[in-house]
Amino acid sequence: MDVHVVQSDKGIGLAMLFSLLAIGGAAVMLGAPGQVTKAWGFALAMLAASLAIVGTHLYWE
Template sequence: MARTTRVTSDKGLGIGLLFGLLAAGGAVGMLAAPGGLVGAWGFAAAVVAGLILVVAVHLYA
């Protein structure tokens, strides 16, 4: 009797953690310089990293 195996990957978890850390870093940048250009770029980085995080987790689920 032949057995079939399923290969799984933790790509979704790893990519999710990576972009979660990037989003947290962007949020820290936003808090470090509120109302300035650095804060705006931190907010943009946090939003984009959060978006990629959600897409990657759903893509590799």
């Protein structure tokens, strides 16, 4: 039986950081007054969510 040991918590930390940024981007998207600002909020949310997944895959071996 193989036991998988995680050497670092960087994956969890990056996922939490970028998840909070994604939530912030979604809040901007919902609460912003103009269409351009809503678009930037959506872009921030999508980029941060993607980076959260990438960070998890890179550091969670």
